[in-house]
Amino acid sequence: MANVTIDGKDYNLDDLSEKAKEQLASLQFVQNELQKLEAQKNVLRTASAAYSMALKNELNS
Structure with a gap:
């Protein structure tokens, strides 16, 4: 017997x-998609910071 905890x-x-x-399946799907988007956002923020640093280094040389 599988259980799910809600509230x-x-x-x-x-x-x-x-x-x-x-409804539970839809909720789980949406939660998984949100997790993927959060991970992608973190990757993009890291890339943005790296590109910004590379640009600053290039402009200062």
Whole structure:
């Protein structure tokens, strides 16, 4: 029996309605996409900082 915790309350996945299961799947998908976007944002910030530093070094030489 798999459980999911929502707002501090445990729910048995087998007991959820099909509509609730669909909503849960959509919620999980969106949360995963947000995590991917956060990771991508961090990569882009790092790249931006590196390009900025490289530009400053080039302008100062």
